[in-house]
Amino acid sequence: MGKKRVVGIGMDYSPTSKAALRWAAQNLVEDGDQMILIHVQPPKSDHTRKQLFEDTGSPLIPLEEFRETNFSKQYGLTYDPELLDVLDTVSRTKGAKVVAKVYWGDPREKLCDAVEDLNLDSIVVGSRGLGTIKRVLLGSVSNYVVTSAPCPVTVVKGASSSKF
Template identity: 55%
Template structure:
């Protein structure tokens, strides 16, 4: 199958920070990209983690892959420093059932630009979908753009879903 990993399944990554733009990116991926049997990899990059030991232990590799059954559990996600979003969980849950998706989440700590590109390599992501915050030209110059960096440096196709 074209665009599939070595084992025949496609791995679709979605960068998720629970912003409106990342939720739109998830919805777009579910509606337009994900097919029956694909693996959806929900990628979170946190600036800091809940526990320093986790940050040290997983600073380079990120968390272990978290299956959907654990991703749904508020206590598990709070352990990692992530506040679950019911809207996102419902969308993922529904898509997983309807399209028979495998779903895993992976958390990273640090610079989102570098960590998203690392995730693409490490997890053998076939394509990455991410939202655009819609920064103006001045903000983009001052703050830098995660989207621009990932577009230029990721080793897979990247789809950017605009907020409006």
């Protein structure tokens, strides 16, 4: 049995970030690994916990607390039963320790910061599949993380979309 790993999953509740979570749960996370769901809230969001943790991100939030509806509201997160089901399943079937962490700011930078802050062994993110022009104009979180994160990055693609 090898070293227990710490795997980060970028989560914004989009279909592609949920696909990334499902992919990691099925293909990457092994018995006893730690899975950290990483949420990045917009810098302008104004939730009660932001004032306390804006500079460092929230403390690690255990799955038991993350499950509670009121808890999600305190951080401005979406209560999502589908997501919780995936997390419960990977915790139960693989013995993975599941926690969440919330940051505030630019998702590209904060996901890369999380790699170092949390000593991640790898990070998994979803890709919206932006075409070349949109990617140039809007930027790509997944592309930035791939080129900037100091650990292995897995990008899970969403459904095909137009190239422009």
